[in-house]
Amino acid sequence: MDRHRCRFCARELDETFVDLGLSPLANSFVPPERAEATEPTYPLHARVCPACGLAQLPQFEPAANIFEQYLYYSSYSESWLRHAESYAAEMVVRAKLGAASEVIEIASNDGYLLQYFLRAGIRALGIEPASGPAAAAIAKGIPTRICYFGRDVATALRAEGHRPELIVANNVLPHVPDINDFVAGLRILLPETGRATLELPHLLHLIEGIQFDTIYHEHLSYFSLATLERVFRAHALRVFDVDELPTHGGSLRLHVCAEAAPQSPSPTLESLRRRETLAGLDQPASYRDFQAKVAAKRETIRDFLVAARRAGKSVLAYGAPAKGNTLLNYCDVTRELIPFTVDRNPHKQGLLLPGSHLPIRDPAALIAARPDYVFILPWNLKDEIIAQLAEVRAWGGRFVVPAPDLTIIS
Numbered sequence: 001m002d003r004h005r006c007r008f009c010a011r012e013l014d015e016t017f018v019d020l021g022l023s024p025l026a027n028s029f030v031p032p033e034r035a036e037a038t039e040p041t042y043p044l045h046a047r048v049c050p051a052c053g054l055a056q057l058p059q060f061e062p063a064a065n066i067f068e069q070y071l072y073y074s075s076y077s078e079s080w081l082r083h084a085e086s087y088a089a090e091m092v093v094r095a096k097l098g099a100a101s102e103v104i105e106i107a108s109n110d111g112y113l114l115q116y117f118l119r120a121g122i123r124a125l126g127i128e129p130a131s132g133p134a135a136a137a138i139a140k141g142i143p144t145r146i147c148y149f150g151r152d153v154a155t156a157l158r159a160e161g162h163r164p165e166l167i168v169a170n171n172v173l174p175h176v177p178d179i180n181d182f183v184a185g186l187r188i189l190l191p192e193t194g195r196a197t198l199e200l201p202h203l204l205h206l207i208e209g210i211q212f213d214t215i216y217h218e219h220l221s222y223f224s225l226a227t228l229e230r231v232f233r234a235h236a237l238r239v240f241d242v243d244e245l246p247t248h249g250g251s252l253r254l255h256v257c258a259e260a261a262p263q264s265p266s267p268t269l270e271s272l273r274r275r276e277t278l279a280g281l282d283q284p285a286s287y288r289d290f291q292a293k294v295a296a297k298r299e300t301i302r303d304f305l306v307a308a309r310r311a312g313k314s315v316l317a318y319g320a321p322a323k324g325n326t327l328l329n330y331c332d333v334t335r336e337l338i339p340f341t342v343d344r345n346p347h348k349q350g351l352l353l354p355g356s357h358l359p360i361r362d363p364a365a366l367i368a369a370r371p372d373y374v375f376i377l378p379w380n381l382k383d384e385i386i387a388q389l390a391e392v393r394a395w396g397g398r399f400v401v402p403a404p405d406l407t408i409i410s
Helices: 063-067 078-094 114-119 131-139 151-159 179-189 203-208 225-233 267-279 290-310 322-330 363-369 379-388
Strands: 015-023 042-048 102-106 123-127 166-170 195-201 237-245 251-258 315-318 373-376 398-401 407-409
Touching: 015 290, 015 322, 078 114, 078 379, 102 114, 114 123, 151 179, 166 179, 179 225, 179 237, 195 203, 203 267, 225 237, 225 251, 225 267, 237 267, 290 315, 315 363, 373 379, 379 398
Parallel strands: 102 123, 102 166, 166 195, 315 373, 373 398
Antiparallel strands: 015 042, 195 251, 237 251, 398 407
16 A cells, blocks of 8 residues: 555555545646547545544645646526625624725635625735736736735735735635645734634545545545544634534535634534544544545445436536536446436536546536436535536426435426
8 A cells, every 4th residue: 555644744654535546637627639548547545633633635746737728717606606605794894894904815726705894895915816807807907916825925924014814715725736825825924813713524424425526636645524623723723613504415614713812713623623523533443434435436436326327317418517516426427328418517518528538518418318317516616506407307307416415406
């Protein structure tokens, strides 16, 4: 077995969480002219650190190779925009933000969130390493630095006089190769009276919902609250409150302050600590039956698709998310079972999904094809997608949602 060490505490990793075999990078979309070329694949083998409890994948590709042609644009999800707008309004009140305040978002993508702070008259700055989404944000008038965040960037921003009352980092920490550099940067940039909020999927929901498709190479780390608190304590930061969110199949929003700040731990935080302990997230044995559950879910998905094909029913997919590529490749879904998928993001249309090579088309192609089933790959957005595709029900089509259990919705 290859020897890997924990990216937080450097302990050797010898405890398997789940092994999903070999897979290409989930966001390495393929141009049609390269359909016959050999794609690089890497082990999708997640392990759990016995010392700090961090579930993680080894890093195979430098971050620059992943984000140079990054095609995820947050603003194409209407529900995510509503989530961002609601958060901004809430934080203006909770953090007492006003015209003299500053908000800095790390991994600000296409400005999906900061636009709402700017509309409220609050200064905002985005930090975004992917040039495409960053350019989209700048075009909207949102100040954005194109760089990776860490100690050096935080030190430079502080030297420029930035003292953000609020630092936001949504769904970025799981993608960070050097956790310690990133969190140390938060501590450098965060004023003694400021707060940072971080949103990220919760390991507890991943396990309980058998959300194996949320595991992919670009998503390097999978966090419990207990592990997150260890990480922040190591850098003189402290979690003082937590919100549980429905996003991404079950996420946490951590409210973080300087270690010496006066905020007391909230009752919600204390309650979640107890729930994780009861769930056994601090015990290696709790992870050892996950592989069998994942294998059983794979068979359920394949059985449905094979049975539909034998019955002469057509199945098309909706979406081209990273999680969908893990599901399709691990379940060995071919174009015989699902001929193509569709996505609203024009940057993905015309490309092929990595591994499975399903073509990505405009949603109009799905309406024209009138499939019997629409297999929703971004299942966390199922309500939004079903509402957008109301026409499917008009011809008797049904929706298939693979998580938490495979469900058919008429």
